[in-house]
Amino acid sequence: MPLTLPPEALPIGAARWAELPSSFGALPKLTSWLAGLSHEDQRAQSMEQLWGYVHHQGDVYDLTLWTVPHVLLATEHATDDTDLLAYAASVLAQREESAVPESLVAWCVDNVVRLAIERLGSGGLSDEDVVALLAASVVDVDRALAGRLMLEFTGEELMGTCPVCESEIYIWPTDEGLAVSSDDPVGKPSALRPVDAPASLTTPSIRRLVSLAALAGAPRIAEQLQCLDARTPCPDCGETVHLLEAVRAY
Ligand SMILES: [Zn+2]
Numbered sequence: 001m002p003l004t005l006p007p008e009a010l011p012i013g014a015a016r017w018a019e020l021p022s023s024f025g026a027l028p029k030l031t032s033w034l035a036g037l038s039h040e041d042q043r044a045q046s047m048e049q050l051w052g053y054v055h056h057q058g059d060v061y062d063l064t065l066w067t068v069p070h071v072l073l074a075t076e077h078a079t080d081d082t083d084l085l086a087y088a089a090s091v092l093a094q095r096e097e098s099a100v101p102e103s104l105v106a107w108c109v110d111n112v113v114r115l116a117i118e119r120l121g122s123g124g125l126s127d128e129d130v131v132a133l134l135a136a137s138v139v140d141v142d143r144a145l146a147g148r149l150m151l152e153f154t155g156e157e158l159m160g161t162c163p164v165c166e167s168e169i170y171i172w173p174t175d176e177g178l179a180v181s182s183d184d185p186v187g188k189p190s191a192l193r194p195v196d197a198p199a200s201l202t203t204p205s206i207r208r209l210v211s212l213a214a215l216a217g218a219p220r221i222a223e224q225l226q227c228l229d230a231r232t233p234c235p236d237c238g239e240t241v242h243l244l245e246a247v248r249a250y
Contacts, residue, residue, distance in 0.1 A: 020063035037074035089136030093147035120216040142205035160246030165237035178227035182235040
């Protein structure tokens with residue numbers, strides 16, 4: 001069913017856009033960026049401006065949230081909508097209280113999850129795109145994890161904090177799954193210790209991520225993500241910690 005802009009959304013021509021604060025004050029070109037989203041030849045540039053000025057370094061203002069329905073609507077015309085979905089999911093994952101109607105936010109969440117799941121099933125995606133879409137696919141049930149995956153998972157370590165001794169845990173993706181270390185593995189790769197995959201997945205968001213990664217034809221990412229549900233010795237104090245809990249505690 002084609003997406004249509006919900007009645008609570010702020011239309012592109014609304015005068016109110018000019019009154020909404022951003023990190024950069026007034027953004028006189030904002031409405032032209034939004035209009036550019038529906039044109040194939042302007043979309044990439046519009047998205048660059050939105051990432052740079054409206055969702056700068058993860059900032060989420062009311063203004064930022066108001067842009068999301070328009071970005072989602074643009075997926076209707078886009079041949080490659082991964083960046084659009086990543087933007088929408090990143091804003092929704094990092095949102096705080098706002099004056100934007102909850103019903104509109106809920107519409108955005110429902111659609112970003114649905115579109116990300118559809119896209120993951122369509123194949124032909126890079127690992128980076130798979131991770132961005134996976135993060136988007138759990139923005140309804142696990143915003144904290146969605147945000148962390150989006151920012152840190154692709155080709156980087158994921159940081160955790162041991163809930164027992166409170167030391168930092170470096171969590172690294174490997175070809176077989178994940179490995180942990182109490183020191184930065186860049187300087188000390190020998191300190192990395194592989195994490196045993198859990199016998200079963202107990203966290204619903206991890207279960208969803210693992211089955212969608214498999215659906216997307218990304219078995220290595222599925223193996224890495226399932227290890228987030230593992231209980232493994234803290235590399236510092238040796239107490240058993242649930243890796244996802246350590247990621248949340250960071
Ligand atoms: Zn510890």
